[in-house]
Amino acid sequence: MPFDAAPSPVAPPAASRLWTAGASAGIPIAVLLGLAAVHPELAPWLVGAATLVALAAWAANRRRPGDGARPADPAPPSATGAADRLLLEGAFEALVDPVLVVAGGEADDLAGRRVVLANAAARDLLRIPREGALLVPALREPAVLEAVDEALYGGVERTTDYTAPGPRPRHWRAMTRPLAGGESDGALALVVLRDETDVRRMELMRVDFLANASHELKTPLASLAGFIETLKGHARDDARARDKFLDIMAVQAERMSRLVADLLSLSRIELNEHIPPAGRVDLVPAARDVVDAVGLLAAERGVTLKLEARGGRAPVSGDRDEVVQVIQNLVDNAIKYSGPGQTVEILVKADVPLQEAAAAWSGGAREGGVTRLPLLTPDREPGQRYAAVMVRDHGPGMARETLPRLTERFYRVEGQKSGERPGTGLGLAIVKHIVNRHRGGLTVESAPGEGATFTAYFPVAAPRPSRDDTTTDRPSP
Amino acid sequence: MTQHTVKAYGDELNQLTAEVARMGGLAEAQVADAVESVARRDVALARAVVERDARLDGLHREIEKKAIRLIALRQPVASDLRRTLASMKLATDLERTGDLAKNIAKRALILAEGEPMQPLTRSIERMGKLVSTRLRDVLDAYAAAEVERAISVWNTDDEVDEHYNALFRELLTYMMGDPRTIGACTHLLFMAKNLERIGDHATNIAETIHYEITGLEFTGERPRWTPDPAEPASPETTSA
Numbered sequence: 001m002p003f004d005a006a007p008s009p010v011a012p013p014a015a016s017r018l019w020t021a022g023a024s025a026g027i028p029i030a031v032l033l034g035l036a037a038v039h040p041e042l043a044p045w046l047v048g049a050a051t052l053v054a055l056a057a058w059a060a061n062r063r064r065p066g067d068g069a070r071p072a073d074p075a076p077p078s079a080t081g082a083a084d085r086l087l088l089e090g091a092f093e094a095l096v097d098p099v100l101v102v103a104g105g106e107a108d109d110l111a112g113r114r115v116v117l118a119n120a121a122a123r124d125l126l127r128i129p130r131e132g133a134l135l136v137p138a139l140r141e142p143a144v145l146e147a148v149d150e151a152l153y154g155g156v157e158r159t160t161d162y163t164a165p166g167p168r169p170r171h172w173r174a175m176t177r178p179l180a181g182g183e184s185d186g187a188l189a190l191v192v193l194r195d196e197t198d199v200r201r202m203e204l205m206r207v208d209f210l211a212n213a214s215h216e217l218k219t220p221l222a223s224l225a226g227f228i229e230t231l232k233g234h235a236r237d238d239a240r241a242r243d244k245f246l247d248i249m250a251v252q253a254e255r256m257s258r259l260v261a262d263l264l265s266l267s268r269i270e271l272n273e274h275i276p277p278a279g280r281v282d283l284v285p286a287a288r289d290v291v292d293a294v295g296l297l298a299a300e301r302g303v304t305l306k307l308e309a310r311g312g313r314a315p316v317s318g319d320r321d322e323v324v325q326v327i328q329n330l331v332d333n334a335i336k337y338s339g340p341g342q343t344v345e346i347l348v349k350a351d352v353p354l355q356e357a358a359a360a361w362s363g364g365a366r367e368g369g370v371t372r373l374p375l376l377t378p379d380r381e382p383g384q385r386y387a388a389v390m391v392r393d394h395g396p397g398m399a400r401e402t403l404p405r406l407t408e409r410f411y412r413v414e415g416q417k418s419g420e421r422p423g424t425g426l427g428l429a430i431v432k433h434i435v436n437r438h439r440g441g442l443t444v445e446s447a448p449g450e451g452a453t454f455t456a457y458f459p460v461a462a463p464r465p466s467r468d469d470t471t472t473d474r475p476s477p
Numbered sequence: 478m479t480q481h482t483v484k485a486y487g488d489e490l491n492q493l494t495a496e497v498a499r500m501g502g503l504a505e506a507q508v509a510d511a512v513e514s515v516a517r518r519d520v521a522l523a524r525a526v527v528e529r530d531a532r533l534d535g536l537h538r539e540i541e542k543k544a545i546r547l548i549a550l551r552q553p554v555a556s557d558l559r560r561t562l563a564s565m566k567l568a569t570d571l572e573r574t575g576d577l578a579k580n581i582a583k584r585a586l587i588l589a590e591g592e593p594m595q596p597l598t599r600s601i602e603r604m605g606k607l608v609s610t611r612l613r614d615v616l617d618a619y620a621a622a623e624v625e626r627a628i629s630v631w632n633t634d635d636e637v638d639e640h641y642n643a644l645f646r647e648l649l650t651y652m653m654g655d656p657r658t659i660g661a662c663t664h665l666l667f668m669a670k671n672l673e674r675i676g677d678h679a680t681n682i683a684e685t686i687h688y689e690i691t692g693l694e695f696t697g698e699r700p701r702w703t704p705d706p707a708e709p710a711s712p713e714t715t716s717a
Binding site: 109 | 488495498503506600606616619621626639640642646647
């Protein structure tokens with residue numbers, strides 16, 4: 001068991017204590033006898049002293065087993081003892097929260113603070129080996145380091161909250177406790193990290209939802225109230241005006257309900273953002289479904305849809321509804337900004353490395369004034385392959401300075417008209433959050449007058465060893 | 478005896494790395510807290526950031542002292558020498574990062590006296606998050622000695638630049654719309670510039686890490702776009 005081999009175990013092995021006792025008595029005796037040999041005139045005194053030391057050491061050693069009732073004492077590990085250790089070990093490993101045991105060296109020696117033990121969750125989180133890692137490079141948060149120091153040298157228990165930034169920021173609560181441990185190893189401390197992201201997220205979400213909803217619903221509500229006022233007043237008997245007003249009111253009400261639906265779905269996605277989806281979706285049929293669904297709308301606007309799949313099936317790990325929503329929102333946008341007679345192209349690329357998944361439509365970045373900008377970049381995972389869906393329109397395009405703001409809620413590119421079916425301003429925000437949840441990425445490529453291309457890419461699902469793999473790749477239209 | 482000397486030498490090198498990592502953690506927290514103090518108009522937090530900057534300066538001096546001592550006493554060569562020099566360079570970059578964060582916090586104190594400017598501080602917050610993430614990534618790369626990770630940070634520097642340009646235009650539009658906001662907007666503009674420079678320091682750190690690990694100067698083409706002649710004030714923003 002690796003636990004036994006720990007360089008600085010919590011309790012030193014019994015053998016070392018016996019050796020220490022032996023050495024502590026043996027060395028003075030040897031010295032005294034040596035002196036006696038060199039100075040024969042003092043011999044009787046020195047030999048007497050040596051005997052005394054030997055007697056004292058013997059007495060001390062005899063007393064030791066007396067207090068050997070302590071559980072930590074050497075006692076040959078019985079079968080049940082070993083089983084207990086194994087159980088304890090297993091429980092420690094299986095703890096859901098990351099747990100670290102930290103040993104402090106000298107108070108001013110940062111490299112002396114080492115992780116003596118780290119359970120599986122901690123190893124995953126901090127990317128450290130089970131034992132022996134330096135604490136400071138692994139965990140940099142200054143407040144937590146301070147708390148660890150206080151536990152090590154001041155014996156103080158502390159709870160510290162901190163946030164780890166990133167595409168999916170996480171809120172952690174670090175609990176530090178001094179540990180009673182081995183006599184010779186200096187101070188030990190226990191660090192338990194707890195993920196508080198869910199709790200904090202719920203709070204933030206409520207605040208955000210209220211702020212967004214109240215702000216965005218104000219305008220249509222005000223106009224509804226105005227029309228009701230008019231209908232109750234002087235337009236009461238004017239049938240033509242009444243019909244017209246009711247039509248406008250219906251449009252406003254529809255806009256409000258769409259807005260609330262979008263806000264709710266955004267909140268739901270945000271809440272699950274740091275929980276990776278479990279399912280498996282093939283991008284090609286998903287894209288085909290979307291094309292079928294929006295076909296009517298596209299035909300109404302005189303827009304042609306063209307779907308191309310490169311590389312056959314493109315299975316990704318993801319939630320089917322959410323992936324379809326990503327493609328749907330992107331295609332909806334593309335149709336919205338296309339004029340009659342224009343084409344919206346949808347391209348599915350299967351199984352490509354990160355660089356190619358995020359690559360531009362044409363291949364070369366920034367040629368002819370076209371800007372390409374990542375709106376979301378996934379955490380680097382070596383060897384991970386991606387499948388991408390690209391949606392390209394030939395509409396008015398956007399200027400480079402607007403691109404970084406596209407995924408902001410309610411952001412609208414100035415001077416652009418999205419036609420008679422105005423959007424809620426949440427479409428791309430929803431896309432971004434879904435893609436983020438799937439550990440994927442999103443890029444945009446555009447220039448004024450050049451149209452726009454949005455690329456969403458998702459990590460490829462691990463191959464499933466089942467009959468599905470035997471089906472041949474279907475060449476897609 | 479030789480064993481002991483080498484061990485102490487190794488310990489000293491490890492300690493230097495640990496000190497830099499700790500300083501990095503502190504700088505990271507400073508940037509994050511400074512941005513948060515802007516977003517939440519938190520005066521106490523902003524003051525705390527300003528005060529804590531002294532600690533970063535102290536750490537910087539200490540790391541330099543230790544590195545010089547190590548060079549003088551151990552005469553490191555090859556990777557050990559690079560490691561020592563990298564720690565000095567990183568400490569300098571991190572110290573500058575801390576100064577920029579402190580400047581942001583000082584401006585946050587001034588902004589807190591005026592009216593809230595929700596949409597603009599949100600943009601600053603978004604840019605701050607991006608920069609914090611890059612700083613975290615590059616320090617993670619340092620702690621784990623991963624060149625690839627450092628390079629990927631280096632490669633995405635234009636993201637920060639794009640954000641800066643977008644914010645620049647946003648602020649300009651605001652100021653033209655309402656001249657009373659010019660004072661506050663100027664502070665926000667400097668904050669954005671500071672964040673952009675913190676991003677540049679992260680890029681520098683990535684280069685240093687590359688040198689430390691491989692021993693080669695990083696000579697890749699920086700993904701920097703050349704400002705078009707219309708920049709900074711383009712006609713379409715003026716008419717908005």
